[in-house]
Amino acid sequence: MRHNATASKSTNSRNNQNKPSSNLKMTGSVRVRVIRSLLAIQQGQSLSSVLDPLLNSLHDGDKGFAHALLLTTLRQWHALARLLDSLADNPIDEIEVRTTIQVGLVQLLYLEVADHAAIHETVEAAKEIEFARASGLVNAILRKVAKNTNKFRKKCDKNHSLPNWLAHQLKQDWSDEYAALTQGLRQPAPMFLRVNTAVKSTNEYQQVLTDADISTELVELSSGLQLTDTVKTAMLLTQALRLEQSTAVSFLPQFAEGVASVQDMHAQLAAPLIELALTDKLAKDQIADKVSQNDKASTIQLLDACAAPGGKLAHWLELLTADKESSMFHVKLDDSTNKTNTIKLTAIDNEAPRIKRIYENLERLNLQKHDLESLAKTDIKLDIVCADATTWQGGSESKKQKSNQDRAVFDAILLDSPCTATGVIRRHPDISLLRHEEDIAQTVQLQAQILDNLWPQVKVGGYLLYVTCSILKQENVEQMQDFTARHPDATAIEFAKECNWGIEQAIGRQCLPIDSDGGDGFYYALLQKTAE
Numbered sequence: 001m002r003h004n005a006t007a008s009k010s011t012n013s014r015n016n017q018n019k020p021s022s023n024l025k026m027t028g029s030v031r032v033r034v035i036r037s038l039l040a041i042q043q044g045q046s047l048s049s050v051l052d053p054l055l056n057s058l059h060d061g062d063k064g065f066a067h068a069l070l071l072t073t074l075r076q077w078h079a080l081a082r083l084l085d086s087l088a089d090n091p092i093d094e095i096e097v098r099t100t101i102q103v104g105l106v107q108l109l110y111l112e113v114a115d116h117a118a119i120h121e122t123v124e125a126a127k128e129i130e131f132a133r134a135s136g137l138v139n140a141i142l143r144k145v146a147k148n149t150n151k152f153r154k155k156c157d158k159n160h161s162l163p164n165w166l167a168h169q170l171k172q173d174w175s176d177e178y179a180a181l182t183q184g185l186r187q188p189a190p191m192f193l194r195v196n197t198a199v200k201s202t203n204e205y206q207q208v209l210t211d212a213d214i215s216t217e218l219v220e221l222s223s224g225l226q227l228t229d230t231v232k233t234a235m236l237l238t239q240a241l242r243l244e245q246s247t248a249v250s251f252l253p254q255f256a257e258g259v260a261s262v263q264d265m266h267a268q269l270a271a272p273l274i275e276l277a278l279t280d281k282l283a284k285d286q287i288a289d290k291v292s293q294n295d296k297a298s299t300i301q302l303l304d305a306c307a308a309p310g311g312k313l314a315h316w317l318e319l320l321t322a323d324k325e326s327s328m329f330h331v332k333l334d335d336s337t338n339k340t341n342t343i344k345l346t347a348i349d350n351e352a353p354r355i356k357r358i359y360e361n362l363e364r365l366n367l368q369k370h371d372l373e374s375l376a377k378t379d380i381k382l383d384i385v386c387a388d389a390t391t392w393q394g395g396s397e398s399k400k401q402k403s404n405q406d407r408a409v410f411d412a413i414l415l416d417s418p419c420t421a422t423g424v425i426r427r428h429p430d431i432s433l434l435r436h437e438e439d440i441a442q443t444v445q446l447q448a449q450i451l452d453n454l455w456p457q458v459k460v461g462g463y464l465l466y467v468t469c470s471i472l473k474q475e476n477v478e479q480m481q482d483f484t485a486r487h488p489d490a491t492a493i494e495f496a497k498e499c500n501w502g503i504e505q506a507i508g509r510q511c512l513p514i515d516s517d518g519g520d521g522f523y524y525a526l527l528q529k530t531a532e
Helices: 030-042 047-056 060-075 077-087 095-109 115-128 132-146 149-158 164-173 178-184 202-211 267-291 311-321 352-364 369-374 438-457 477-486
Strands: 192-195 216-225 234-243 260-262 299-305 342-349 380-386 410-416 458-468 490-493 523-529
Touching: 030 047, 030 060, 030 095, 030 115, 047 060, 060 077, 060 095, 077 095, 077 132, 077 149, 095 115, 095 132, 095 149, 115 132, 132 149, 164 178, 192 202, 202 216, 202 234, 216 267, 234 267, 260 311, 267 299, 267 311, 267 410, 267 458, 267 523, 299 311, 299 438, 311 342, 311 352, 311 380, 311 410, 342 352, 352 380, 369 380, 410 438, 438 458, 438 477, 477 490, 477 523
Parallel strands: 299 342, 299 410, 342 380, 410 458
Antiparallel strands: 192 234, 192 260, 216 234, 458 523, 490 523
């Protein structure tokens, strides 16, 4: 239920949001097509559903301008709307007229289009969409702005470009970071790559990019979890590549072969954090097996809930198939035996088209079932299921599950939870138009339903990693506080002070999209099941 690739795991899924618009007319000038795309978004379509039809309808020479015009208008949407209201002598209620003027304002204030071209072409666009009667108004407002673009640009930039309800909530949640946060959300997000280290090291691929004249910077995230009763902290280092300039994946060498994936640097924390926690659990289980003289190979049951489009799932599989001693698969039961653990990884999502996206991503990365089975060094079973996380039950269908103990089948669950996706507005600026204040309560309720359904399926000693791409505390730390209050057997694992990402919360850590070179707004909390 995410907003395309990441965002929209929203409660209010609005069935049409992620489907290409069948009645979207892609004719006329470039500006007319952008205006029609913006009108479709205001009617409930997502950016992802209109962007490809827009770009595919244009000649290559026009695609860059259309992309910049559409994305910049969305990023500055609410600030432009307030500026427009201050410029108009009377309220402008027709969304077609408002949208046309805002497209003109973006050209003048942000894209540095020549005044005469921006004004003339925008006036002509008003006529093309059959609003010739408003052409005089469009012309008058744009000419007024063109006389002093610096003044109006400063006025537009002075405050946030968010709906007032969201700005108010962010000010409540993040008073100290509010100014930087609201300005950061209206900027483009940097592009990050995750390298499949089972195939090639991050440094090796960085050199491949350098040889292709693609400049990158290595970003290292240090994470730690206090996983034992002692002061000992388990640490890990996650490496990502930040591109100096965003580029189409078709220009990335070896991308089609699955050597790298596009994934935000903060999203790249999920799979390693689960592996770190599970490695510690397996080490403890191994000691317990030695005490009980149990030398049988065991099956490790893992679940990726709300898995589509499969970025975190693919990362998890890459780590599991990595030929290294620290890999979970390579934890041996006993020094005197070569028996290793079998891993069964189940991934669920509730929409068939999104399940298709998972398969497509795994196919590019060579991580489908037959690929995993062909690797002689591994014994990994992958099962992808279309199911609703609020009701789905794992384990054997033939077994009647009469108690919570019967339901507890998973050693670890990664829950990439539905959320309002407010942490990825930089990447999906249509979110600020599509989300509404009432979505928060609905989303929080859905999250709680999923958590309450999945938690009994975690084994004692097992883990649930809760992840959102939201920056609203109701969906994150407050959700975790409410959950642990309802479930006394849920213990929040503390993150180490050495973590160089995010802000420590009462439970978990919160990343904010403030730094123009930094990652998106993600929240992480790790829970461990204890004996009741």
